[in-house]
Amino acid sequence: MKKLITAVIIILSFTQVTFSQLKVGSKGIYAGLGYSLVFFTNTDVTNVYSSFDFRKNSIKSEINPFVGYQPSKNLAFEFSPGFLYSNTGANDGFYYSQSGLSSENYFYYPRNAFLLAIPLNLKVKIFPFAKSSSGAASGLFFSAAGGPMMIREEYDNDVYSDKNMAYPLFFKTVSNTVWTGNFQASFGYSSQSVLAYGFEIGYRFVPLSVDRKYPLISSLAGNMNSVILSIKIGYSF
Numbered sequence: 001m002k003k004l005i006t007a008v009i010i011i012l013s014f015t016q017v018t019f020s021q022l023k024v025g026s027k028g029i030y031a032g033l034g035y036s037l038v039f040f041t042n043t044d045v046t047n048v049y050s051s052f053d054f055r056k057n058s059i060k061s062e063i064n065p066f067v068g069y070q071p072s073k074n075l076a077f078e079f080s081p082g083f084l085y086s087n088t089g090a091n092d093g094f095y096y097s098q099s100g101l102s103s104e105n106y107f108y109y110p111r112n113a114f115l116l117a118i119p120l121n122l123k124v125k126i127f128p129f130a131k132s133s134s135g136a137a138s139g140l141f142f143s144a145a146g147g148p149m150m151i152r153e154e155y156d157n158d159v160y161s162d163k164n165m166a167y168p169l170f171f172k173t174v175s176n177t178v179w180t181g182n183f184q185a186s187f188g189y190s191s192q193s194v195l196a197y198g199f200e201i202g203y204r205f206v207p208l209s210v211d212r213k214y215p216l217i218s219s220l221a222g223n224m225n226s227v228i229l230s231i232k233i234g235y236s237f
Contacts, residue, residue, distance in 0.1 A: 028236075030235060030236040031065075031067040031068070034080075034230045035063060035232075036063075037230075038228055039051045041227060044094070044220060045217055046091070047090060047094065062084040064230065066080040074126060075124075075126060076141075077124060077125075078122070079122060082118065084116070093163070093165075094107070095107055107159070108172075109158045110155040110157055116150075116152040126141060127141045128140070138192055140189055143202070144186075146183040146184065147182065148179055148180075149180050149182040150179055152177045154175035155174055155175075156171070156173050157173070180206060181206075182205060186203075199231050202227075204227075206224040207223050
């Protein structure tokens with residue numbers, strides 16, 4: 001047992017020394033993957049897409065692959081798309097009448113609400129302490145990102161005369177795809193090593209046009225803004 005413990009300590013010590021000697025890749029090119037928790041801040045959106053849906057064991061999350069180039073210690077550029085998928089039940093419904101075409105105002109309750117959102121963002125990261133510090137502070141950064149964003153929704157709606165939902169009048173499935181823009185401001189940390197890890201907290205602005213063409217949140221809400229918490233791993237070449 002003592003020999004085994006000694007061997008483990010030696011291996012861990014060697015591993016720590018090895019990783020402490022890893023430096024940022026000489027080419028300045030890096031790539032990796034992030035996982036983000038998404039918290040929508042518009043109540044119209046959270047009524048349909050709550051951050052945590054324990055009925056279906058669903059958490060609003062996003063996968064973020066990224067590839068970037070860091071020409072200097074203080075600056076980096078990234079292509080950072082995202083893939084947010086959700087298939088959940090709504091917490092509440094909404095009243096809907098198609099703008100300009102109908103005076104009938106029914107209450108729609110989504111039994112199944114499908115969401116696919118794909119932001120295609122370019123990001124700029126600034127490391128303000130990279131040159132003045134060789135410690136952990138050198139990995140702190142501020143970032144700004146923006147680009148087009150696709151939003152695909154599909155609801156299976158039970159339609160009622162009012163919010164009391166005494167009995168359904170009819171059933172209706174509706175789907176639509178919209179394109180909009182998005183902008184994200186973030187603060188985070190990235191370890192300055194070949195095998196890197198990091199975290200990021202940001203706020204994403206996603207404006208929507210309230211055209212009321214469809215009984216879908218992307219047609220009814222003014223925005224789909226959100227707070228985003230991310231963890232990331234990467235490799236520098």
